[in-house]
Amino acid sequence: MRIDLHTHSDRSDGTTPPRDVVLAARAAGLDVLALTDHDTAEGWAEAAEAAHEHGVVLVPGMEISCRFAGRSAHLLAYLPDPSYPPLAAALDRILAGRDERTPHVCAKLRALGIPITEEMVARVSVDAVALGRPHIADALVELGVVRDRDEAFDRYLSAGRPGYVERYAVELEEMVGLVRDAGGVSVLAHPWGRHSNAALQLDGVARLAQAGLLGLEVDHQDHDPRQRAALRGIAAELDLVVTGSSDFHGAGKADHDLGCNTTDPAQLERLLGAAEAAAAGSGRNVPEVVHP
Ligand code: AMP
Ligand code: ZN
Numbered sequence: 006m007r008i009d010l011h012t013h014s015d016r017s018d019g020t021t022p023p024r025d026v027v028l029a030a031r032a033a034g035l036d037v038l039a040l041t042d043h044d045t046a047e048g049w050a051e052a053a054e055a056a057h058e059h060g061v062v063l064v065p066g067m068e069i070s071c072r073f074a075g076r077s078a079h080l081l082a083y084l085p086d087p088s089y090p091p092l093a094a095a096l097d098r099i100l101a102g103r104d105e106r107t108p109h110v111c112a113k114l115r116a117l118g119i120p121i122t123e124e125m126v127a128r129v130s131v132d133a134v135a136l137g138r139p140h141i142a143d144a145l146v147e148l149g150v151v152r153d154r155d156e157a158f159d160r161y162l163s164a165g166r167p168g169y170v171e172r173y174a175v176e177l178e179e180m181v182g183l184v185r186d187a188g189g190v191s192v193l194a195h196p197w198g199r200h201s202n203a204a205l206q207l208d209g210v211a212r213l214a215q216a217g218l219l220g221l222e223v224d225h226q227d228h229d230p231r232q233r234a235a236l237r238g239i240a241a242e243l244d245l246v247v248t249g250s251s252d253f254h255g256a257g258k259a260d261h262d263l264g265c266n267t268t269d270p271a272q273l274e275r276l277l278g279a280a281e282a283a284a285a286g287s288g289r290n291v292p293e294v295v296h297p
């Protein structure tokens with residue numbers, strides 16, 4: 006059984022529609038797929054329909070923009086009720102922060118002599134609900150300023166580069182609680198990834214676990230073998246679920262092919278069991294896992 010618990014569609018910064026992510030998962034020989042767009046459940050319905058048609062188990066999820074110790078951190082939330090008012094309000098605020106950031110980034114880039122406009126960014130991100138730096142990168146590619154998203158981040162968009170602008174995010178510990186109250190479970194995405202947070206060591210993760218964090222995404226392309234071993238050790242010590250995934254973004258991210266990392270079936274079972282308990286405890290109307 007092959008299980009990939011972290012993927013993006015064009016509702017955020019992936020490059021293919023939710024339906025095509027499911028089809029690609031099928032073609033890649035995956036049995037279970039989680040769609041986890043940034044800060045939105047917008048792709049769930051289309052993905053669920055495709056999963057049903059094409060014989061893939063779909064776990065609805067999202068990757069939520071958070072902050073820990075003043076730096077960005079991503080939280081994977083599986084099976085929460087996205088209409089739970091406090092969670093819905095937090096997601097709305099994050100999405101608004103994404104929209105508000107774009108004109109500021111464009112203005113900074115124009116000050117560098119690059120003739121980019123918000124309209125160009127809007128054109129390359131038609132189906133996206135969560136507007137991100139990758140869309141600004143795509144506009145820069147169209148303008149011929151850079152070759153690909155990677156170069157756009159390296160030269161302009163990453164923290165510390167001249168086009169960088171911060172945006173709104175929620176404190177990680179608070180979001181872990183919100184996800185739990187919304188009837189879902191949470192897994193820390195790529196804790197030590199390139200764009201993440203070395204501040205997240207054993208004591209920090211222990212605090213999050215106390216707040217209700219269920220698991221750690223250990224097997225991710227951003228983690229080297231040494232980091233994976235250390236994270237596995239933390240997970241064992243705190244009795245956390247261990248996941249693995251591709252963080253697929255379609256053509257938007259090289260070396261993140263579907264199924265390049267996978268989750269052990271016993272770990273998925275634990276995750277789904279915990280999600281069921283969270284749903285029952287919350288009384289929320291949570292989404293269902295789609296079984297074909
Ligand atoms: P944002 O959500 O707007 O803050 O942008 C962050 C997103 O950009 C993350 O989800 C990453 O997947 C993506 N990203 C970060 N660095 C790169 C890169 N070098 N190439 C392509 N995508 C990237
Ligand atoms: Zn992304």
Ligand code: FE
Binds near residue numbers: 068079195
């Ligand atoms: Fe991420």
Ligand code: FE
Binds near residue numbers: 011013068252
């Ligand atoms: Fe991601």
